[in-house]
Amino acid sequence: MARKPLVAGNWKMNGDIVANEQLLTALRADLGRALLSRVEVAVCPPYPYLGQAAAWLGGTGIAWGAQNVAALPNGACTGDVSAAMLVDLGCQWAIVGHSERRQMAGETDAQVAARISICKLHGVGVIACIGETLDEREAGRTEAVLGRQVDAIAAALVDPVHRLPAQRVVLAYEPVWAIGTGRTASPEMAQAAHRFVRERLARQGYRHANATRILYGGSVKPANATGLFAMPDVDGGLIGGASLVADEFLAICRAAAA
Ligand code: PEP
Numbered sequence: 001m002a003r004k005p006l007v008a009g010n011w012k013m014n015g016d017i018v019a020n021e022q023l024l025t026a027l028r029a030d031l032g033r034a035l036l037s038r039v040e041v042a043v044c045p046p047y048p049y050l051g052q053a054a055a056w057l058g059g060t061g062i063a064w065g066a067q068n069v070a071a072l073p074n075g076a077c078t079g080d081v082s083a084a085m086l087v088d089l090g091c092q093w094a095i096v097g098h099s100e101r102r103q104m105a106g107e108t109d110a111q112v113a114a115r116i117s118i119c120k121l122h123g124v125g126v127i128a129c130i131g132e133t134l135d136e137r138e139a140g141r142t143e144a145v146l147g148r149q150v151d152a153i154a155a156a157l158v159d160p161v162h163r164l165p166a167q168r169v170v171l172a173y174e175p176v177w178a179i180g181t182g183r184t185a186s187p188e189m190a191q192a193a194h195r196f197v198r199e200r201l202a203r204q205g206y207r208h209a210n211a212t213r214i215l216y217g218g219s220v221k222p223a224n225a226t227g228l229f230a231m232p233d234v235d236g237g238l239i240g241g242a243s244l245v246a247d248e249f250l251a252i253c254r255a256a257a258a
Contacts (some may be wrong), residue, residue, distance in 0.1 A: 003213050005229065005236035005256040006046045006170060008127055009243025010044040010067060010095060010217075011049075020049055024056035026246035031253060039236070042093050043243065050089045056088065065093025068101060069124065071114035083122035085187055090166075093125040095238070097149070109152035111242040116156040125168035127215065127238060128153050130197070134177035143196055145172075150197055154204035160248035166208035170215060172238040173197060178218025180240055187227045187234070190216045194233035222251035229256050 015023075021224050024043075031041055042063040047054050053064035070080035086094055094120070097112035112128065118127045130149040132142045150171075157169060178184050185193070194214045202209035216228050217238030228234050238255050242248040 003076040003211065003235045004038070004167070006042065006213050006215060006238050006255045007249075008044060008065070008093065008095075008170075008215065009200060009249055010098070010180075010236050010238055011043065011045045011243060012067070012240060013046055014244055015045055015049060017049075017052065019051055020045065021056070024053065024243065024248050027062055027223045027249070028056060028060050030246075030250050031060070031062055033086075035253065035257050039253055041253050044093065044095055050086075050091060054090045063092040065091045065095065065125070065127070067095050067098065068118060068136060068249070069094040069096065069115050071111055071118060083124050086124050087122055091124060093127055093170075094119055095127045095129065095172075096100070096116050097153075099129060099131055099174060099179060107162040109149055109197055112149075114145060115240045117159060117161070117250045120156070120164050121154070121161060123168075123169065127142045127170045127172050129172045129174050129217070129238070131174040131176050131179075131218070136171060137175065137177065142193065143183065144194060146197055150200045151204055154201050154206045156157075157201075157206045157208075158204065161207075166211040167213070169208065169219060171201075172212045172217050172233075173214040174217035175258055180219070182219050182222050183258045184219045184221075184228070185216070187231050190228055190234055191231035194231065198233055220252060222248055224257065225252045225255035 044065045071081045096115040101107045132145040136145045213235035215236045215238045220237045
């Protein structure tokens with residue numbers, strides 16, 4: 001099953017108008033159509049900069065997306081941004097269930113599933129994040145945690161209300177201990193987790209499990225990207241820190257396209 005790799009940059013709460021412009025200019029200049037025919041690329045800036053991303057990336061083939069989305073369609077949700085608003089801003093993607101949201105905002109599996117459902121309804125592609133903490137890995141609970149997280153996601157995916165083609169549903173395996181720490185899962189560790197996730201999706205009745213792209217995230221850098229992306233079930237990366245440095249992000253995109 002050939003799955004086109006996706007590299008998505010998660011800018012987190014970083015950037016400003018000037019720095020963004022430099023970064024977006026570099027991406028626009030160096031991510032040509034030939035490269036984009038082999039790897040899909042998206043950037044996910046903070047909400048206030050989505051309009052800037054749209055202005056710089058519109059028509060280039062590089063997509064932009066949000067780092068979260070409200071679980072409800074509209075209404076009394078102060079501080080939230082709805083899926084319909086993301087569509088208005090041309091977003092093709094929304095990250096959901098990032099471990100920073102799960103840890104800092106107490107997001108539950110049920111809320112992650114609700115965000116997926118709303119994205120499906122509005123045709124916003126989802127990048128649904130899962131991953132175990134260091135304590136969970138050391139206690140031998142990695143598969144139990146991933147299984148629980150995937151089951152909640154699969155329940156939202158198998159629901160028939162669906163306006164998303166399979167290629168717009170993406171999972172990102174991000175071991176929490178690897179995010180922003182400089183520690184990366186070895187390619188073999190990533191492959192084992194990705195394989196487990198794909199099989200679990202299938203076991204839960206999601207018929208597109210084989211076509212679903214599963215990204216790896218957690219301290220991906222140009223130096224480790226090639227090894228990770230060579231694994232059969234690693235279909236690209238969700239990139240945090242390195243997505244803020246044009247040369248590093250571009251090198252990671254090229255590694256995914258190779
Ligand atoms: C992330 O924020 O999703 C991430 C993977 O960050 P980093 O690449 O910095 O570890």
